[in-house]
Every structure is written in structure tokens, then in C-alpha cells.
Amino acid sequence: MPLTLTPNMPDQDAIYQDLIAAHEGLSKDDSDALNARLILILMNHIGDREVLVEALRAAK
């Protein structure tokens, strides 16, 4: 499974809003921690090292 880098979220505006809302009112430390947990959860969901390595490369 190659990494998807084309649009893949039908409700992109709503999902994006969810992400920002999740951070609302959090301190910087709590926000960082939330992001870290989120990344780990998503990484496990993907569960494919090749895809994740590709994603890391794309994110750099």
C-alpha cells in the first residue's frame, strides 16, 4: 500500500476543525502530548513501516 498523498478526506473541513478544537484551551505541553498520542495511535492504525517511512519523508 503506497502512501496516499492525494485528497482522501471527504469532510476535510470538518476533520480539520476537529483537530484544532481538540487543542483548544490546552497549554503548549498538553498540546504537544496530545499530538504525540495522536501520532502514535495513527501510526499503529497504519501499521505498515514502509508507509510510515514514506510519510516521515514527506513530512520532513
Add this chain to the structure above:
Amino acid sequence: MNMEPRYRLAFQLYPYEKVPAQDAGAPIRHPIVIVGAGPIGVATALDLGQRGQPVLVLDDHEGIGEGSRAICFSQRCLEIADRLGCGEAMVEKGVVWNLGKVFHGPQKVFEFNLLPEEGHKNPAFINLQQPYFERFLVDQVRAEQAKGTPIEIRGRNRVTAIEDKGSHVLLSIETPDGPYQIEADWLIACDGARSPLRDMLGLGFDGRVFEDNFLIADVKMTADFPTERWFWFEPPFKDAGQSALLHKQPDDIWRIDFQLGWDIDRERELKEENVRARVDAMLGPDARYELEWTSIYTFQCRRMERFRHGRVMFAGDAAHQVSPFGARGANSGMQDAENLAWKLDLVIGGVAPENLLDSYSEERVYGADENILNSTRATDFITPKSEMSTIFRNAVLTLAHDHAFARPLVNSGRLSVPCTYDGLSLTGDDALPGAPTRSRPGAPSPDTPYGNGFLLNALGADFTLLTVNTDAPESVTEAGVTATRLALTTADDPTGLIADRYLGQASVAVYLIRPDQHVVARWPDFDEPAIRRALRHAIGLE
């Protein structure tokens, strides 16, 4: 020359005795000299001695150092000790444990059970003080000597210089009666992490030094703690540092480990009242205990570039060092010992070419790299090296409390498992479709119940031709080495584990197994030319 001991002894087992060689005038020649009577030197001596090779072991002390460094001995290590004859005594004395708890600050993150796999003679791990482990090995040497096995240990013989003369190595030795010299056809350096022999040959030892100090306190108490491994990230008790460990050993001794950080005053931290203050904070004000042994250590992850230098081979901590997370030091050194012994035996016997010894270096460097990788990862998880790495580490711990997926990410040391020599020079073909990956060429043969006992005890000291559900001759001899057949059938496999570990989807199997119990190659039937080729290959002939 200063002959003062560098450490105190737990057991005085080989007191200095003057030998005639000290007055011989000319140096006496020995086929094999091992420097260092630590666990690895003694195990190597046992393995070689049992193969009939005369071995001389030199150590600059008269016995085993006090203080338990290693406490955790793995299944493979115990299997090796069992082959050498002293594994059962170790398991009997040791503490078997399966349960662990992981804490983050005051909160318990999760519990685990190692759920040891059935059908092995030896447990997944035992906890045992290193001095006991070493004493069982030396006891075995004594038992062998009584049977005439040619092993000699000379205490208080400090090697001060070595010189490679091409055809042999010249050793200068200091003793309480002054210096003398001997010669060795082959020299095995098991002289520990600071290896003076490595320095004498001007060889490097590169790697990563971790800037951290660990305080170890072995305490004796009869309190009712369960036999579990408790590990704290960011422990909640006062001055405990970044991590702490509580683990049980025999004789009501508990290993407590505090990670203190880099900038500490060693002497101050080792003062009894300061050690006690930390232990009190961990165990609670009512705990009654005695301090058995305390020490502070820093550690390195590094190895020599090659473990063979002509007539000198390095093994154990002299060749490689890892962090204690994962208990990989002595456990991997024991694998060095068994890897080297049969090869050197065949080379000295004139059966195998000298280059077989290069495969010792190749295979054990590979093993060392695997161990260094694992213990470096654990170290980086326990002591994150950046702010973001700390954030992720803590996120893993938070998630592990509620979600199973995050628990395998928690890394307080991946416990030692033996390495598989995948794709290395001596490893042969995997010609058995559908067979289990765990017993593939390069892997150590997995144990299984066999008859009234266990399979590994039934493997010979030399090569074994293991057949499952098929006929084969009782032995095959090629180029001077003999593989002796061990016949298994699934008709006689009440647990089904022989099929599970050696057949997988296959119905018939033939395995060629090395003297150190690693698989050379496997086939779906008795293919004589292929087996002969594999035997030659496994002793470095092609």
C-alpha cells in the same frame, strides 16, 4: 609490579599456587591459553576441555569478584550451561519469574506476564547473582578435572604483555613469585570490558558512551514483595532519578537500580546513609533490610571491529559491551564461548581450515550489533535524549495504560534472545518449504520434549543429522567431520511440538545441526550430496 587485587572476592576458588613452569627457564608452549576466568573464559575452557583440548586459564585474581553484576540469565544461556553440565544447578538455585509491572511516576501503567512457552527444559529467564553463576561454572571445571579433562586455572597470574610471534603468542605473566613467560598456539582474551589485552595489541573499542550513572543496591530483606519485576519510569520516590528497578534474586536479595543522571558525586552517593535514604523512600519507612552490595556504574555500547586478530580471539565483554537493559552482556558472551569452542577444536584438530575462525568473528560481530541495537533503543526510551523524544515516550506510557497497542512500545529492555545467523558465510540453504521460520538455517535449534527428556540434551557434541519421519544412515562423514543421526518421528510426539517446531507444513524433514546447536541447513529428504556439501560449507571448506 603491583599484584594487589582490584576487587574483593565473593568466592576464593583458585588460590595462587606456584607451578614448575615458573622456574622452567624457557617458556612452555600451550595449545590454548585463555586470559580471564570470568564467566566467558571459564565457559570457553569447559567447552574446549570437554572436546579434549588442553586449556590453561589465567586470572589475575584468586576467585570470583563480589557483587552481582549480571542477575538475569536467558534460556539460551542456560541451554549452553546445560550442555556444559551445570545448567540444572543454576536453574535450581535461580529465581524464575514471569510477572512484571511497569509504573510511570506513582501510577501503574500495566502488568505483563511473559507467558513462557511450553516444552522447553529451561525457563525463559532466571535471576541469579553473577557470583553464583560463575561458581557453578568453576564447580563444573573441578568435576571435569576429576574425570581427567585437561583444564587448568591459575589464579593470581596477571598477563602483563603479549607478543604475536606469527607461529605463536608469547605471554608475560606476573605472579606473587615474580614474572614468567609462556607461549600459546592460540590465545583467547576473555579479560573483561577494560581488556588489557586489547590495549596491548593497540586495538580500538569504539561506540557510544552513555552519560549516565546507575546506583545499584542489592538489599537483603524478608519482606513480602512478590517475585516480579517492577520498573518505574520517573519514579515518584525522593531522589530516585529517572528510572528505577526492583527485581528478586535468590537468598532474599533484591536488586534495586536507580538512574542518577550524569553530574553526581560518586563518593557521596555511595555513602551508606545516602543509599539508605533512597532505598527507604522506595520501600517505605518500615522496610527492614541489609545492604549486601552497592555500586555505581556508567555504561557503554561498543564493540571491537573484529573479534579475531591472527592467533588472538576476543570474547565476552572484552569484545563487546552493552547497556544492562535487556541483560545481554553475559548472555551474549556465553554464545561467543560456544561459537568459538567447536571451531577452534576443529582447526587445532587439523580438520577445518584456519579461516573457520573468521566466521567466529563474523557471526559474533553480527550478534553484538543486534545486542547493541536493542540495548541502545532501550536506553533511548528510558532516558530520552531530546524534549520531543520525552514527549513521545510519555505519550506511549499514557496510552499503554488504556490501550493494548501501546504496551509493546514500552521498552525497559528487550530481554536477550539468541541471534540467528541469517545469510552469513557458514549458513546453508533452506530447502524445506513450509517449515517454521524459528528453526531456519542460522537459528539455534529450538528445544522440544523428546522421549522422557528434551531434544537439546539428545543432540551430540558434534554435528547432528536430525531426521523427522524419514530414513537415513546412522552417520555421514565428510572431510573428517561426522554428523550423527538423531531420528525423530511424529508418531512419537505426544505434545505435537516436534512437528510444530521442526516440520510446520512439511511432513518430512532432515536438519543438519552444528556442534553449537545452530541449524546449518534443512531439506525435505535425505539428500546425501547436499548434506556432504553443507558439512564442508559449515566447517569453512567452501
